[in-house]
Amino acid sequence: MMPRSFAASAFRHAALLSIATFALLPFAVMVSTSIKPANEIFSDTVRWWPQKLAMIENYSEAFSAAPLMLYLVNGVVVTAAIFFLQVLVALPAAYALAKLRFFGRHVAFGFVLFCLLIPYQAIAVPLFILLYYVGLLDSYSALVLPFTISVFGIFLMRQFFMGVPDDLVDAARMDGMSELSIVWRVMLPAAVPALTAFGVFSVVAHWNDYFWPLVAVSSDSYFTPPLGIMAFRNAEAGNDFGPLMAAATIIVAPLLALFLLAQRRFIEGIAFTGIK
Amino acid sequence: MSLSASQNRAGLALIAPASVLALLFLIAPLSSIFVLAFTDYQLGDRSLSFVGLKNFEALADDPTFWKSLTNTLIYSAVVVPGSMLLGLVSALLIDAGTSLRSFYRTAFFLPVMASLLAMAVVWEFMLHPSFGIVNATMKALGFAPHNWLKDGGIALYVLAVIGIWQSFGFNMVLFMAGLSAIPRDLYDAAEMDGTPNAWARFKLITWPLLAPVTVFVAVTSVIRSFQVFDTVHALTQGGPNKATEVLLYTIYAEGFEFFRSGHAAAITIVFIMLVVGVSLLRFVSLKKNGASA
Amino acid sequence: MAGVNIRSVAKTFGETHVLKGVDLDIRDGEFISLVGPSGCGKSTLLRIIAGLEQQSSGNILLDGTAVDRMRPRDRDLAMVFQSYALYPHLTVAENIAVPLIMRRLNATERSVVGGLLPSGRGKRKEIAAEVERVCEALSISMLKDRKPAALSGGQRQRVALARAMVRKPSAFLMDEPLSNLDAKMRVQARGEIAALHRQLGSTFIYVTHDQAEAMTMSDRIAVMMGGEILQIDTPDQVYQMPQDLRVAEFIGSPKINVLQAAMSENGALAFTSADTDSNRVHAAFRPEAARLAGEAEAALGGTIHHIENLGADLFVQVMTAGGDLVIVRCDPSGIRPAIGDKVGIHVDETRLHVFGADNRRIAGAFRLEGGR
Structure with a gap:
């Protein structure tokens, strides 16, 4: 490539910076x-840095007006439990689909492909009825159980396992391992990149999910972060913007901090899960 | 025990937990959708009776449903091209130079990672009619301020802009992955072959070689846009006057606010058909591409 | 048709000097090879000539005109890439047509509606005819409707050649065009490219790391190392009169024998690795410039370590007392030596090359003296 002229490079940055402004403006x-203190929020002049810093007031107000800490802990517990159970269920199934010949494997895989097409929101009504009848609504179980089966996880890990050499599996069998211990002691360590990608996908999806928690729980002791911020907004009648934005910042921050720390992993993970 | 019999047993044992859970949380609910849609079931009822196509007939006569379907398609028609174009332009511009690549990539990807609900609350504040930054900017530039979310004529498009904001970074990452798979040699060859400008090179190489990625991004974007819910529920509740009523929101209201499960199931079937239909389109186009590549 | 003049072209990437001021005059119609190990700067030089990269300093002249500010498109050169760089989504015929379409059709004629314009249609017909002619010349007409993925390596290489030829450029640039072919195909393709050069009479600038390719096809060879040209000469001269030790070592297979020697004022040489007061030099001779002799009658001797039998030649590896491995070519029809034999090596003094400590050739006649 010929070296780009100064004008071309200036154009590139100008265009990218205006897109970046669009992307980052809400965060700013x-x-x-x-x-900001309330009087500055409601003033006419746009000012990015407040004349009088009201950080401590707003953030302590956010933490005292709603059990934000509890929401964050709920978010961590729910996403961690979902991911752990998804891996526990999906990995053996993915291994079986990739490496074992058993009766019905083609049907099973066809079924996985079919279920990939269905967004979970489409089955929310019957799921809700099911949990209603077994009396599990409004509990951690209601938030976690429906997601323990991840066809996407099975699909992704199966595709990855297809690339693991058969020799590795045979060697493990020669060493006397059972099929189940091959899953955990041979395949799992080999699958760390794919598992990271799936983890990113799962954690982002469930930390940010709003639809299902909204349907499944009603007591605020089970609220996940998105439900929490809605409850906060509704309780504060939506006009106490300083603490509301502080609460939003607190809820957005953990995932964004994780993302900024390991952004390459995240972006590669998303691209990996997207392209496959 | 023969080798194949032991593999058979191991295979079945390993997929057993997944199968049971899938039966419970995927197959049973999915099948019951197709049963529910033909009943008059309401949550809490002790019995249900089949009503044939009555739910669908009711849908056909229900202006809210039609409004909801139209709104979903309009939303999709704005968000899909918008987020794809912005995603592609971002990917191309980032790829065209070497400086600040990871800064831009990170900045554009932040909205994808952030909880859409929390950010919807921020957007609501930005769009606040009296002291939001959007109207402040409009006034500074000499335009008339708007009540963005309360104006039935524009509320849906405002939500679409938020949709574009939230999803273009995701498309950008997919496009960048696609771009990195195009050999640099081709661009050198095109340069030698006399392509007059970057646009000619884009048409000769980038666009055709990116086609499979573009189809994938399009299908994903359409399906994601059909699932718009968070911003509607948080910001407009389908209003004003059904101007932002979308399918998932209607399903939510019917199924979980009015508990008319049969009715909600009928709408859900429409929703499923839309989503599955778009996914099947992708398989068709993959076949076509696969044959010629 | 054009001559190419390269005037002290240098290229630096930060601290790395890829090219350190290269001068090279390529005559109109000449086949010149840039040869050297990987990383010597030969590909960079080619890409600078093409205009795909910008030199840090110096000038490129095509037909006497400086083209440094000119884009590749305007330089009237064609290039064959190592990877062939065929457009994977276009058929063979479409691939070959691209250089003509890009130059002869304007933006509207190239667009989708272009086919409807009478001017566009007429030009497209002409282009199709020219593509057909080139395909016939390279006998790839039957591949015209295939996509590159459906072609073998050799076929892809021909399509890449056709795409370069179709435009009748003033010079051809080739970047290792044969390195993705298997050994047999490569020998055949060497002949074809050389024949093509004779037939077209255009300037060919050919980059390769394979000294055999350079030797067999070129009018002249430029041997490059470390971002410099060490020697520019005909294949014969480069082989028989290497001006630099590194050239001598790079050209020729098996490799030339290089031994430490001490040279006295009068041109007498003695092979030795010991530290002496006299002038220390490198003495080099090719395997065919030596023959096996009785142990006592030669300036050099040792034990046979290994024999490579190539059928037409025997290459005998002799381990000298000084620990050097010397290769001597023998006639397989003569007396066969055996591994472990103690032999002497007689070196033809007229074909002895002597290089100083700075690696440059020392001219003159030399006399070998006994003594190890």
């Missing part, structure tokens, strides 16, 4: 408002 507004 959120953080900036979260440290």
Whole structure:
């Protein structure tokens, strides 16, 4: 390539910076408002940094007005439990589909492909009825159980396992391992990249999920972060913007911090799960 | 025991937990959708009776359903091209230079990672009619301010802009992965072959070689846009006057606010057909591409 | 048709000097090879000539005109890439047509509606005829409707050649075009490219790391190392009169024998690795410039370590007392030596090359003296 002229490079940055402004503006507004006192929020002049810093007031108000800490803990517990159970269920199935010949494997895999097409929201009504009858609504179980089976996880791990050499599996069998111990002691260590990608996918999806928690739980002791911020907004009648933005910042921060720390992993993970 | 019999047993044992859970949480619910849609069931009822196509007939006569379907398609028609174009342009611009690549990539991907609900609350504040930054900017530039989310004529498009904002970074990452798979030699060859400008090179190489990725991004974007819910529920509740009523929101209201499960199931079937239909389109186009590549 | 002049072209990437001021004059119609180990800067030089990269300093002249500010498109050169760089989504015929379409059709004629314009249609017909002619010349007409993925390596290489030829450029640039072919195909393709050069009479600039390719096809060879040209000469001269020790070592297979020697004022040489007061030099001779002799009658001797029998030649590896491995070519029809034999090596003094400590050739006649 010929070296680009100064004008071309300037154009590139100008265009990218305006897109970046669009992408980052809500975050800037959120953080900036979260440290402003009320009178500055409602003033006419746009100011990114407040004249009088109200950070401590807003953030302590956010933590005292709603059990934000509890919501965050709920978020961590629910996403961690979902991911752990998904791996526990999906890995053996993915291994079987990739490496074992058993009766019905083609049907099973066809079924996985079919279920990939169905968004979970489509089966929310019957799921809700099911949990209603077994009396599990409004509990951690209601938040976690429906997601323990991840056809996407099975599909992704199966595709990855297809690339693991058969020799490795045969060698493990020669060493006397059972099929189940091959899954955990041979395949799992080999699958770390794919598992990371799936983990990113699963954690992002369930930390941010709003539809199902909204349907499944009603007591605020089970609220996940997105439900929490809605409850906060509704309780505060939506006009106490300083603490509201502080609460939004607190809820967005954990995942974004994780993302900024390991952004390459995240982006590769998303691209990997997307392309496959 | 023969080798194949032991593999058979191991295979079945290993997929057993997944099968049981799938039966319970996927197959049973999915099949009951197709049963529920033909009943008058309401949550809490002790019995149900089959009503034939009555739920669907009711749908056909229900202006809210039609409004909801139209709104979903309009939303999709704005968000899909918008987020794809912005995603592609971002990917191409980032790829065209070497400086600040990871800064831009990270910045554009932040909205994908952030909880859409929390950010919807931020957007609501930005769009606030009296002290939101959007109207402040409009006034500064000499335009009339709007009540963005309360104006039935524009509320859906405002939600679409938020949809584009949230999803273009995801498309950008997929496009960048697609771009990185195009050999650099081809661009050198095109340069030698006399392509007059970057646009000619884009048409000769980038666009055709990116086609499979583009189809994939399009299908994913359409399906994601059909699932719009968070912003509607948080910001407009389907209003004003059904202007932002979308399918998933209607399903939610019917199924979980009015508990008319049969009715909700009928709408769900429409929703499923849309989503599955779009996915099947992708298989068709893959076949076509696969044959010629 | 054009001559190419390269005037002190240098290229640096940060601290790395890829090219350190290269001068090279390529005559119109000449076949010149840039040969050297990987990383010597030969590909970079080719890409600078093409205009795909910009030199840090110096000039490129095509037909006497400086083209440094000119884009590749305007330089009237064609290039064959190592990977062939065929457009995977276009058929063979479409691939070959691209250079003509890009130059002869304007933006509207190239667009989708272009086929409807009478001017566009007429030009497209002409282009199709020219593509057909080139396909016939390279006998790939039957492949015209295939996609590159459905072609063998040799066929892809021909399509890449056709795409370069179709435009009748003033010079051809080739970047290791044969390195993705198997050994047999490569020998055949060497002959074809050389024949093509004679037939077209255009300037060919050919980059390769394979000294045999350079030797067999070129009018002249430029041997490059470390971002410099060490020697530019005909294949014969490069082989028989290497001006630099590194050239001598790079050209020729098996490799030339290089031994430490001490040279006295009067041109007498003695092979030795010991530290002496006299002038220390490298003495080099090719395997065919030596023959096996009785142990006592030669300046050099040792034990036979290994014999490579190539059928037409025997290459005998002799381990000298000094620990050097010397290769001597023998006639397989003569007396066969055996491994472990103690032999002497007689070196033809007229074909002895002597290089100083700076690796440059020392001219003159030399006399070998006994003593190890």
